[in-house]
Amino acid sequence: MSDKPGRTILASSISKTYVEEITKKIESMRNIRPNGPLLVGFLANNDPAAEMYANWTGKTCESMGFRYELRRIEEKDFLEEAIIDANRDTSVDGIMVYFPVFGNAQDQYLQQVVSREKDVEGLNHVYYQNMYHNIRYLDNDKQLKSILPCTPLAVVKILEFLKVYNNLLPEGNRLYGKKCVVVNRSEIVGRPLAALLANDGAIVYSVDINNIQKFTRGEGLKFSKHQVEDLGNYSDDLLRECCADSDVIVTGVPSPDYRFPTDYIRDGAVCINFSSHKNFDDSVKSKASLYVPSTGKVTISMLLRNMLRLVENRQKLNQL
Amino acid sequence: MSDKPGRTILASSISKTYVEEITKKIESMRNIRPNGPLLVGFLANNDPAAEMYANWTGKTCESMGFRYELRRIEEKDFLEEAIIDANRDTSVDGIMVYFPVFGNAQDQYLQQVVSREKDVEGLNHVYYQNMYHNIRYLDNDKQLKSILPCTPLAVVKILEFLKVYNNLLPEGNRLYGKKCVVVNRSEIVGRPLAALLANDGAIVYSVDINNIQKFTRGEGLKFSKHQVEDLGNYSDDLLRECCADSDVIVTGVPSPDYRFPTDYIRDGAVCINFSSHKNFDDSVKSKASLYVPSTGKVTISMLLRNMLRLVENRQKLNQL
Known part of the structure; x- marks a missing residue:
């Protein structure tokens, strides 16, 4: 495996710039x-x-x-x-x-x-709803910035660090042409993450134990919100098919026994695990170009970043 | 069974006064x-x-x-x-x-x-939180009345109709001395209902598949909120024990197969089922003094009552 050109990237190196900021x-x-x-x-x-x-x-x-x-x-x-x-x-x-x-x-x-x-974690309903609808501010005067739930935000920041987001493309479209698999559709992380990636232009296959859904940015939808299409009940074959041309695989299965099948991963894909359990086998390194085994340190950076934004909001509110 | 003095009371007769109002x-x-x-x-x-x-x-x-x-x-x-x-x-x-x-x-x-x-259903977090904390208004000036989730509210109104609430006692204390079993602890109905009854002075045994909890009105608690105590894992014996001296049994098990064991019911207890499935066997009539087999018609009255309150609130807001 050591002759493979892929690299493992630790969350600690990704969080460095945020820690400084x-x-x-x-x-x-x-x-x-x-x-x-x-x-x-x-x-x-x-x-x-x-x-x-x-x-x-x-x-x-x-x-x-x-x-x-x-x-x-x-x-x-x-x-x-x-x-x-x-x-x-x-x-x-x-x-x-x-x-x-x-x-x-x-x-x-x-x-x-x-x-x-x-x-600070961004769990309030208002923050989720703003995220799904691409609403960036809490007030009409755009003085108070909304915040994003910190775990999905951390995955986005990791994808930016890994250059999956292409900054030659205009903001809000930097995942255009990319396909991503997200294994987890919890209300806390998986579904919001799929929506965030779709809102930035990606095609996202959102996978849970029941079915696989395709999230895309809705074209011409009133509320500039992602669109969801059911692809069918979960099956290994359907997942394998979705993975075949996917650039990114993100996993968040909260179980010590789950392993994402390495042979489904396209050669050179980017793999990220946000579960506190190890969702990828070590063999992932034989396939992935970039592999991020855990995201916690980026998540805490996002949490503290959110906190500073909330302090600024409170300060502005006091001055209004 | 026909020599038993108990009566079945239909939701339609309970809702009548509300329909008129x-x-x-x-x-x-x-x-x-x-x-x-x-x-x-x-x-x-x-x-x-x-x-x-x-x-x-x-x-x-x-x-x-x-x-x-x-x-x-x-x-x-x-x-x-x-x-x-x-x-x-x-x-x-x-x-x-x-x-x-x-x-x-x-x-x-x-x-x-x-x-x-x-x-109108009162499902917003603010309404639940106000209910748990006995907060009746949405604003500090007490102009805008908060509303209550309509299904738990319907059960309270039924208990008032059935004279389980004793209006010789001061308001907010009219269940003092009463013991109630509530089989269901969903966030939508069972837990709020247990809290409402405890806030009015009852001792409530809240039952779900995992355990049985005792809700009482917290004495001297800062936020005038009910108190919860774990009685132990669910067992038939523990349930039977709770029922032995309970004046009221309320069920809301969302399954066609569930039947509350008639022999647990104290002679003369009041029995109410808010599940859309029949949670009591017909033999309940041999034990219950008053039996309300379904609550839907009272619930819809509460929903429409909530709606009028919301219209009034909007009207007041426009005038403020």
């Missing part, structure tokens, strides 16, 4: 946030993986000039009130929750409890 | 809505049951002085845009969607697309 911006905000903006993370489960992730986000934050406060909630039932407290507390700039908490639809309820103004 | 109010609104307020229903599935329900809501609306327009959406993917169109159309007073559409989390996304001002 963010650190610089924090410096320029010293007048309004002398000690750095404050991010509060809520941990209400006993999952050691979540605990580790929480500690890691804390360290990352602090290394970049943010303040971070982890609030442990012993009784899940009290989490909602704790979030509302943080919503009301003017000293808190950003809020994130380590999910899953209840592991069911109640978690979707909780996501919407975080106030839109402090929702 | 609503019809009267519609009349008093002739100055602002000469032809009656307009409700738009969106049907985007081919389910004959949904089609029947849609026709039935239409007839009910028209019989009470509303206008009703059923919009059939052939391509599910276009439903979101159709909702947004209706959100923007000032001639539309209320919007409802016949779910399931996608049958997955995308339906929760769509629920939030319906504008809060026209959401």
